[in-house]
Amino acid sequence: DAKTTQPPSMDCAEGRAANLPCNHSTISGNEYVYWYRQIHSQGPQYIIHGLKNNETNEMASLIITEDRKSSTLILPHATLRDTAVYYCIVRVATSGSRLTFGEGTQLTVNP
Amino acid sequence: NAGVTQTPKFRILKIGQSMTLQCTQDMNHNYMYWYRQDPGMGLKLIYYSVGAGITDKGEVPNGYNVSRSTTEDFPLRLELAAPSQTSVYFCASSGTEYSNQPQHFGDGTRLSIL
Numbered sequence: 059d060a061k062t063t064q065p066p067s068m069d070c071a072e073g074r075a076a077n078l079p080c081n082h083s084t085i086s087g088n089e090y091v092y093w094y095r096q097i098h099s100q101g102p103q104y105i106i107h108g109l110k111n112n113e114t115n116e117m118a119s120l121i122i123t124e125d126r127k128s129s130t131l132i133l134p135h136a137t138l139r140d141t142a143v144y145y146c147i148v149r150v151a152t153s154g155s156r157l158t159f160g161e162g163t164q165l166t167v168n169p
Numbered sequence: 170n171a172g173v174t175q176t177p178k179f180r181i182l183k184i185g186q187s188m189t190l191q192c193t194q195d196m197n198h199n200y201m202y203w204y205r206q207d208p209g210m211g212l213k214l215i216y217y218s219v220g221a222g223i224t225d226k227g228e229v230p231n232g233y234n235v236s237r238s239t240t241e242d243f244p245l246r247l248e249l250a251a252p253s254q255t256s257v258y259f260c261a262s263s264g265t266e267y268s269n270q271p272q273h274f275g276d277g278t279r280l281s282i283l
Contacts, residue, residue, distance in 0.1 A: 092271065101173075101259050101274030102212065145211065156202065156227060157261075157272060159211030 062146045067164040070140075076133040078163050080146030083127040089150050091122060092157070093131045095142040102145065102159075105131065136167045171195045175260050175275035182250045182282050190245040190278050192260030200263045201243040202272065203227075203235065205256040212259060218243055250282045 063081040070076040082091065092107040106113055106120045108129075113120045119132040133140055143162040176191045194201065199220045204212040204227075214227030218237040232254060234246040243262075247254060257279050261272040 094271075099277075101261075101276050102272075104271035104273065107271060156214045156217060157212070159204075159213075161211055 062148060062160055064144070064146055064160065064163045066161065067166070069166050069168060070133075070136045072138060072167050072169050073135055076131075076136040076140065076165055076167070078131040078133075078144050078146075078165065079128065080131070081128045082146070082148045085126050085148050086150075089148045091120065091126075091129050092147045092149055093118070093120065094145045094147065094157075094159075095140075096145070096162070097139075097142040105144075136165075138167050138169065141165060141167045173260055173262055173273050173275035175258075175278050177278060178276070179279045180281070182247075182280065184250060184252065184282060186250050187246070187248050188250070190247075190258055190260075190280070192243045192245070192275060193241050194243075194260075194262040194273070195241065196262060196264065196273065197240060198262035198264050198273075199240065200272075201237065202261040202263075203233070203243070203245045204259045204261065205229065205254075206259060206277075207256050215245065215258075247280075252282045254280065255282045256280060 090107050090109050093105040094102040096102045106118050108120045122129045143164050145162040147157050173194045202217040203215040206212045213229045216235040218224045224235050257277045259274050259277045261274045263272045264270040
């Protein structure tokens with residue numbers, strides 16, 4: 059699985075958009091980009107995933123660059139409950155393929 | 170919606186004791202996983218299973234055993250607990266219809282070995 063690089067921490071004001079970057083310059087054509095988050099002491103929570111097109115769901119938007127070497131997770135209106143560690147993971151979509159978690163980005167949403 | 174359920178939530182063991190961490194899911198998922206997370210670190214895969222009767226090692230399998238006799242249950246066994254196994258253990262599952270489906274996690278078991 060490709061390695062990802064994320065900033066260790068970011069801050070965001072409540073109500074503003076949070077834009078979390080991820081670099082995955084060695085991603086291969088059959089690897090998806092997944093985003094999970096982990097709120098303190100809880101299990102990781104799936105947010106969104108995509109292959110090459112931008113994706114949006116009720117939680118967030120995922121913007122993947124045309125060359126697929128980087129992506130951005132956007133939380134459109136961050137709340138205090140969005141404070142968490144956010145993990146960007148690239149993963150081959152084959153049966154039983156595992157998730158490889160890196161260090162993630164600690165997002166702190168401030169009032 | 171129960172999802173992935175892990176028991177117990179907390180446990181303290183003495184060195185050399187054994188125990189089983191339970192994990193069950195009610196989503197009829199074929200794929201199940203066990204991860205451990207040490208303080209301040211990301212998750213590391215211990216074992217995984219692609220269906221009943223089939224298990225395989227992950228990154229850090231030493232000191233652990235698993236079994237998968239049913240689709241729903243995937244217990245993790247520690248035979249001789251060691252301080253290095255103090256960690257938070259997460260169980261996860263994912264669906265079978267599409268291989269890119271996300272994994273759903275339980276709330277974890279916090280295990281301390283003293």
